[in-house]
Amino acid sequence: MTKIQNSIAKLLGKKREVIERVLNEDEEEYKSLPEQESLHSIEEIMKEIETETILDRQEVIESCIELLMKEPKLLLKDSHLNYLYFAFTTQFPPNLIALDASQPWMLYWIANSLKVLSRESLSEDFQRRVARKLLEISPEGGPFGGGIGQIPHIAGTYAAINALSLCNNIEGCWDKINRKAIYEWLLKLKQADGGFKTCLEVGECDTRGVYCALSVASMLNVLTPQLCDGVLEYLINCQTYEGGFGATPQVDEAHGGYTFCAVASLMILKQLDKINVEALIQWCSSRQCFEERGLNGRSNKLVDGCYSFWIGGTAAMIEAAGYGCCIDQNALHEYICQCCQNEQGGGLIDKPGKSPDFYHTNYVLLGLSISESEYSLQEDNITNNISTILIRSKQNNSLSYPLSNLNSINPVYGVPNTDLLNFVKHFNTPL
Ligand SMILES: CC(C)=CCC/C(C)=C/CC/C(C)=C/COP(=O)(O)OP(=O)(O)O
Numbered sequence: 024m025t026k027i028q029n030s031i032a033k034l035l036g037k038k039r040e041v042i043e044r045v046l047n048e049d050e051e052e053y054k055s056l057p058e059q060e061s062l063h064s065i066e067e068i069m070k071e072i073e074t075e076t077i078l079d080r081q082e083v084i085e086s087c088i089e090l091l092m093k094e095p096k097l098l099l100k101d102s103h104l105n106y107l108y109f110a111f112t113t114q115f116p117p118n119l120i121a122l123d124a125s126q127p128w129m130l131y132w133i134a135n136s137l138k139v140l141s142r143e144s145l146s147e148d149f150q151r152r153v154a155r156k157l158l159e160i161s162p163e164g165g166p167f168g169g170g171i172g173q174i175p176h177i178a179g180t181y182a183a184i185n186a187l188s189l190c191n192n193i194e195g196c197w198d199k200i201n202r203k204a205i206y207e208w209l210l211k212l213k214q215a216d217g218g219f220k221t222c223l224e225v226g227e228c229d230t231r232g233v234y235c236a237l238s239v240a241s242m243l244n245v246l247t248p249q250l251c252d253g254v255l256e257y258l259i260n261c262q263t264y265e266g267g268f269g270a271t272p273q274v275d276e277a278h279g280g281y282t283f284c285a286v287a288s289l290m291i292l293k294q295l296d297k298i299n300v301e302a303l304i305q306w307c308s309s310r311q312c313f314e315e316r317g318l319n320g321r322s323n324k325l326v327d328g329c330y331s332f333w334i335g336g337t338a339a340m341i342e343a344a345g346y347g348c349c350i351d352q353n354a355l356h357e358y359i360c361q362c363c364q365n366e367q368g369g370g371l372i373d374k375p376g377k378s379p380d381f382y383h384t385n386y387v388l389l390g391l392s393i394s395e396s397e398y399s400l401q402e403d404n405i406t407n408n409i410s411t412i413l414i415r416s417k418q419n420n421s422l423s424y425p426l427s428n429l430n431s432i433n434p435v436y437g438v439p440n441t442d443l444l445n446f447v448k449h450f451n452t453p454l
């Protein structure tokens with residue numbers, strides 16, 4: 024490999040040498056091979072390019088196919104509700120210490136999963152406990168850190184605002200949010216290139232920061248031109264040659280999580296049409312794994328239930344913007360119901376063989392709700408500068424499975440649309 028090829032390979036995060044071989048099926052020599060031999064030569068090439076992930080995928084495919092062939096499964100709602108209720112009744116075991124800096128996230132994932140499953144399941148008592156805990160983390164009403172005594176973080180603040188939006192202003196918790204302090208802090212996180220750092224003191228800067236900042240600011244009605252200045256250019260530069268988005272401009276590999284952040288940010292800015300939407304659509308469609316039926320997060324990686332939201336949600340936003348649906352939602356639905364449900368004890372999972380966790384439970388449920396809905400945008404119906412996304416449940420008779428009757432999710436914000444609209448309306452007045 025030349026020096027340039029070498030550095031490109033490094034840039035793309037490839038640890039193996041790039042092997043290129045052109046197999047020209049039009050060549051006479053190839054055509055004259057008996058069928059068995061030409062297949063054999065493909066097999067040899069496949070052997071040469073074999074990676075750990077390719078071998079892992081074979082195993083994943085086998086376990087998925089086994090589950091996909093079984094009797095179709097409905098969503099085990101009660102079992103998933105019990106898994107989530109457990110979080111409100113038991114102290115977490117010591118191995119969850121790694122999530123000590125993600126407390127607002129845990130509250131968002133658990134409360135949101137409950138609300139997606141059924142509106143009533145996040146009782147007033149649970150709402151009170153979520154709101155009190157968040158206000159203990161930040162008694163000033165934001166910005167929020169990952170736990171008591173931790174420095175404010177943009178992702179913690181995003182998760183805290185999303186969690187509070189589910190709490191119906193219990194004990195006046197929405198009035199305790201310090202919009203001014205959050206807005207001024209967001210302005211300080213803003214960088215000259217249009218990106219946002221995750222925290223003032225040590226934060227990294229990528230599309231997650233942009234999305235969290237725009238999501239929080241738009242929900243609190245403080246999305247000013249000053250905050251948005253240069254953000255579009257930053258995002259445009261994060262779209263890669265593959266069509267998806269990397270974490271930072273011009274450097275990273277396209278990835279489902281960062282693509283979601285970039286596309287949701289473009290939706291908030293109402294500027295999705297400023298990027299190469301066709302390439303994005305192609306990339307999103309390519310995330311669907313043929314045999315497993317679910318979605319992966321980047322080229323040559325494994326299917327994972329959480330991309331049902333990161334990619335499924337991106338596809339829903341593209342659909343809402345009028346470009347049509349670019350993934351096979353029937354297939355995704357099958358992957359979720361057959362391969363992502365933990366039948367013993369409830370909760371949803373990444374892929375067969377994995378244990379449930381609150382992160383996957385939330386994002387798989389969001390993906391399921393999205394797979395049962397159709398999206399369009401009502402550009403003339405705007406609340407505090409947020410365009411209304413119209414969500415319709417699919418008709419039972421147009422589907423090859425019964426509907427799970429989950430709450431409708433706003434794909435830009437990742438919370439039920441009803442809660443989003445109630446919250447946003449509460450912040451009708453400017454700062
Ligand atoms: C709002 C907010 C902060 C959103 C974050 C979005 C985001 C970046 C999600 C990525 C989550 C994820 C499964 C990463 C794993 O990467 P991996 O390399 O371990 O997994 P892979 O093999 O599937 O690529």
Ligand SMILES: [Zn+2]
Pocket residue numbers: 327328329330373383
């Ligand atoms: Zn995952």
